[in-house]
Amino acid sequence: MLDVRGLRKAYGDLVAVHEISFSLNAGEVVGLLGPNGAGKTTTVSMIAGLVVPDGGQVLIDGSPLAGDTDPKKQRIGLVPQDLALYDELSALSNLQFFGALYRLSPAVLKTAIDRSLTLVGLADRARDRVGTFSGGMKRRLNLAASLLHDPDILLLDEPTVGVDPQSRNAIFSNLETLKAQGKALLYTTHYMEEVERLADRVVIVDHGRVVAADTLDGLQQYAPTGAGRVSLETIFLALTGRTLRD
Amino acid sequence: MQAILAMIRKDLQLFLADRRAVVMGLVAPVAIASFFGSIFSGSPNAERVKIPVAIIDQDRTAVSRGIVEGARGDQYLLVSNPTADEARDAVKKGTLAVAVIIPQGFGDAAGRAFFTGAAKPELNVLYDPSRSTELGLVRGVLTEHIMQSVSAEMFTGDQGRTLVDDTLAAIDAMPMAGQQQAMLRDLLQSARKFYSAPAPAAAAPAAPGATAAAQAPRRGLSMPYAVKEEAVTSGDNVSYNGYAHSFAGMGIQFLLLASIDLGVGILLERQRGLWKRLRSAPISRLSLLAGKAASGSLIALLTLTVSFAFAMIVFGVRIQGSLIGFAAIALATALMASTFGLLVASLGKTPGGTRGIASLSVLLMVMLGGAWVPSFIFPAWLQRLTVVIPARWAVDGFDAMTWRGLGLQAAVLPTLVMLGFAAVFGTLAVARFRWEEA
Numbered sequence: 001m002l003d004v005r006g007l008r009k010a011y012g013d014l015v016a017v018h019e020i021s022f023s024l025n026a027g028e029v030v031g032l033l034g035p036n037g038a039g040k041t042t043t044v045s046m047i048a049g050l051v052v053p054d055g056g057q058v059l060i061d062g063s064p065l066a067g068d069t070d071p072k073k074q075r076i077g078l079v080p081q082d083l084a085l086y087d088e089l090s091a092l093s094n095l096q097f098f099g100a101l102y103r104l105s106p107a108v109l110k111t112a113i114d115r116s117l118t119l120v121g122l123a124d125r126a127r128d129r130v131g132t133f134s135g136g137m138k139r140r141l142n143l144a145a146s147l148l149h150d151p152d153i154l155l156l157d158e159p160t161v162g163v164d165p166q167s168r169n170a171i172f173s174n175l176e177t178l179k180a181q182g183k184a185l186l187y188t189t190h191y192m193e194e195v196e197r198l199a200d201r202v203v204i205v206d207h208g209r210v211v212a213a214d215t216l217d218g219l220q221q222y223a224p225t226g227a228g229r230v231s232l233e234t235i236f237l238a239l240t241g242r243t244l245r246d
Numbered sequence: 247m248q249a250i251l252a253m254i255r256k257d258l259q260l261f262l263a264d265r266r267a268v269v270m271g272l273v274a275p276v277a278i279a280s281f282f283g284s285i286f287s288g289s290p291n292a293e294r295v296k297i298p299v300a301i302i303d304q305d306r307t308a309v310s311r312g313i314v315e316g317a318r319g320d321q322y323l324l325v326s327n328p329t330a331d332e333a334r335d336a337v338k339k340g341t342l343a344v345a346v347i348i349p350q351g352f353g354d355a356a357g358r359a360f361f362t363g364a365a366k367p368e369l370n371v372l373y374d375p376s377r378s379t380e381l382g383l384v385r386g387v388l389t390e391h392i393m394q395s396v397s398a399e400m401f402t403g404d405q406g407r408t409l410v411d412d413t414l415a416a417i418d419a420m421p422m423a424g425q426q427q428a429m430l431r432d433l434l435q436s437a438r439k440f441y442s443a444p445a446p447a448a449a450a451p452a453a454p455g456a457t458a459a460a461q462a463p464r465r466g467l468s469m470p471y472a473v474k475e476e477a478v479t480s481g482d483n484v485s486y487n488g489y490a491h492s493f494a495g496m497g498i499q500f501l502l503l504a505s506i507d508l509g510v511g512i513l514l515e516r517q518r519g520l521w522k523r524l525r526s527a528p529i530s531r532l533s534l535l536a537g538k539a540a541s542g543s544l545i546a547l548l549t550l551t552v553s554f555a556f557a558m559i560v561f562g563v564r565i566q567g568s569l570i571g572f573a574a575i576a577l578a579t580a581l582m583a584s585t586f587g588l589l590v591a592s593l594g595k596t597p598g599g600t601r602g603i604a605s606l607s608v609l610l611m612v613m614l615g616g617a618w619v620p621s622f623i624f625p626a627w628l629q630r631l632t633v634v635i636p637a638r639w640a641v642d643g644f645d646a647m648t649w650r651g652l653g654l655q656a657a658v659l660p661t662l663v664m665l666g667f668a669a670v671f672g673t674l675a676v677a678r679f680r681w682e683e684a
Binding site: 071076089093102 | 248249251252253255256259260263264518519520522523524525527528529530531682
C-alpha cells in the first residue's frame with residue numbers, strides 16, 4: 001500500500017535522511033524506531049507531504065505522491081506528536097474543522113465525527129472545550145482528528161507521549177481495531193514495549209539510514225552473540241550504540 | 247473553497263471564543279478614538295483653552311498698564327501677575343508657558359522709538375522650551391496689545407503728550423533734512439489735535455475739571471482688518487467633526503495591531519503542531535493563506551464597522567461622501583491589514599519576538615500615517631516619505647469619505663493604493679512563508 005523508496009533530505013551539510021526505503025501493507029503495523037535525530041520525524045514528514053524530499057519517492061499503491069493537492073493525500077492520516085488541537089474550541093468544532101479540510105460533505109462528516117469519537121471514547125464530551133480535557137483525552141482526540149477522512153494509511157508520530165497507562169492502553173486498543181479494519185499503520189516511538197505489542201515489522205533507522213528492517217523474530221539475528229533471545233531494546237542498543245544522542 | 251470556508255469559520259470561532267479579547271479589541275479603539283476625538287473635535291461650543299501667561303509690570307506707566315489690561319481682556323491668554331522670581335520658577339516647573347517682564351522705563355523708551363526710531367526697549371520673555379508653539383502665539387497677541395497701548399498713550403495720554411511735546415521741541419536738533427523736520431512737526435501737531443478732539447461716540451458732557459486728554463477715550467492703533475473664518479467641509483451647514491478623523495486613525499491602528507495577532511496566531515499554530523495537520527491535508531498553499539487572509543479581513547471589517555457605528559451613533563459622524571467609496575476603502579484597508587498579518591507570520595520566527603518587532607513597526611506606521619497627529623506637522627521630507635505608509639492612505643481615504651464629503655472618485659486612489667499594498671504584502675508572504683514542517 002505504501003512504498004518509501006530512497007527518500008533523501010538534507011538541511012545544508014546535514015543529511016537528515018539518506019536513502020531510506022521500506023514498505024507498509026494493509027492491515028500491518030510497522031514500528032519505525034531510532035534514537036533522537038535519527039531521521040524518523042523527517043521521514044514521516046516527507047510521507048505526509050509536510051517536507052519536500054530532495055530525492056526518492058513516496059508511492060501509494062504504486063503511484064507517486066506529488067504536490068500539496070494530490071488527492072492521494074486523502075488516503076493518509078497524520079497523528080502528529082504535538083497535540084494539534086484548538087484548546088479554545090470544543091471537540092466537535094475541532095473535528096468539524098479538520099474534517100472540512102478533506103472536503104467531506106456535512107452528512108459524511110457528521111457520521112465520521114460520531115464514529116471517530118466513539119472509537120476513542122469521547123462521544124459524551126463532544127461539546128466540551130478541549131482546554132478542559134486531560135492529557136490522555138487530548139491524545140485520543142488527536143487520534144480521532146486523523147481518522148475523519150477514513151485514511152488507509154495512518155502515520156503515528158509518538159502518539160502516546162505523556163499519557164497515563166490507562167489512556168495508553170485505550171490508544172493501543174484503538175490502533176488494534178484500526179489494524180483489524182485493514183488500515184496500514186506506521187508507528188514511531190521510543191517505547192520498545194509498544195512496538196513489541198503492536199508491530200508486525202520493525203524498521204530501525206540511525207543517522208538517516210535504515211540499519212535493520214524485519215519482523216520481531218527476524219530482528220533476533222542482530223542480538224549479541226551467545227545472548228539467546230533478547231528484548232527489542234537490547235537489539236536496538238546493539239544496532240545504534242549506547243552513546244547519548246542529544 | 248470548502249477548506250477556505252472552514253478556515254474562516256474556525257478563525258471566527260477562535261476570535262469569538264475569547265470574549266475578553268473581543269471586548270478589548272472592539273472597545274479599546276472606540277475608547278481611545280473618543281478621547282482623541284474630544285481633543286481635536288474643534289467644536290465651536292467647546293471651552294477655549296487659554297494660555298497661562300505671567301506679566302510682570304516693573305514699569306508701572308500708563309503704557310505698561312495698558313499692555314496688562316489689553317492682555318487681560320484677550321480671549322487667548324490667562325494672565326497672572328506674580329513676581330519675576332515666582333514667574334521664572336513657574337516656567338521652570340512647566341506650570342506657566344510664558345512670562346513677560348516689562349522693565350522699568352519701557353513705556354518712555356517705546357514711545358520715543360515709536361516716533362523717532364530711537365533705541366527700542368527690550369521686553370524680557372521667559373518661556374518653556376517644550377511649549378514653543380505657545381510662545382509664538384503669545385508673541386503675536388502681545389504685539390497687538392503693545393502697539394495699541396503705546397500708540398494710544400502717544401496720541402492721547404499725558405505720557406504721550408509730554409513725549410510729543412519733547413519730540414516737537416527737539417525736532418530742530420534732529421539729524422534730518424529741513425523738509426522732513428517740517429513734515430514730522432506737522433504730523434505730530436495734527437495727530438495731537440485730532441486725537442484731543444472729542445470722539446463722536448463720546449458726546450456726553452465731560453466731568454468738570456477734566457483735561458482734554460482725560461476726556462477723550464484712549465485710542466491707538468488697531469488691527470486694520472477683521473477676519474472672516476470659514477471651515478471648508480462637505481457642505482455649508484456641516485461642521486467639522488474631529489471624531490471622524492480620530493475613529494479612522496485609531497481604527498486603523500487597532501486593525502494593524504489585530505493583524506499582528508493574526509500573524510502571531512499562525513506562528514503559535516505552527517508551534518503547537520496544528521500547521522502540520524493543515525499541511526497534511528490535500529490543500530494548496532494559496533488556499534491556506536487565502537483562508538487566513540479572508541478570516542483576518544472579516545475580523546478587521548468587523549472592528550471597523552463597530553468603531554464607525556459607535557462614532558455615528560454617539561458622536562454624529564456621518565459618511566458625507568460616497569457610501570460605496572467608504573465601503574471600498576474599508577474593504578481595501580481590511581485586506582491590507584490581513585495580508586500584513588500574513589507577512590508578519592512569514593518573516594517571524596518565535597511568537598514573542600515577532601510580536602515585539604511587529605508592534606514597533608505598526609506603531610511607526612500609524613504615527614507616520616497621521617493617525618496620532620496630523621502629518622502636516624512633519625518635516626517636508628517626512629511628509630513626502632509617508633506616501634509609502636499604507637496607514638496614511640487609509641486615514642486620508644476615510645477622511646475624504648466622512649467629514650470632507652468627497653465623492654466616489656476620491657476613494658479610487660486610496661483604495662487602489664491599499665489593494666496594491668495588500669498585493670505586495672501577500673506576495674511577499676507567500677514567497678517567504680516557511681512551508682516545510684519537519
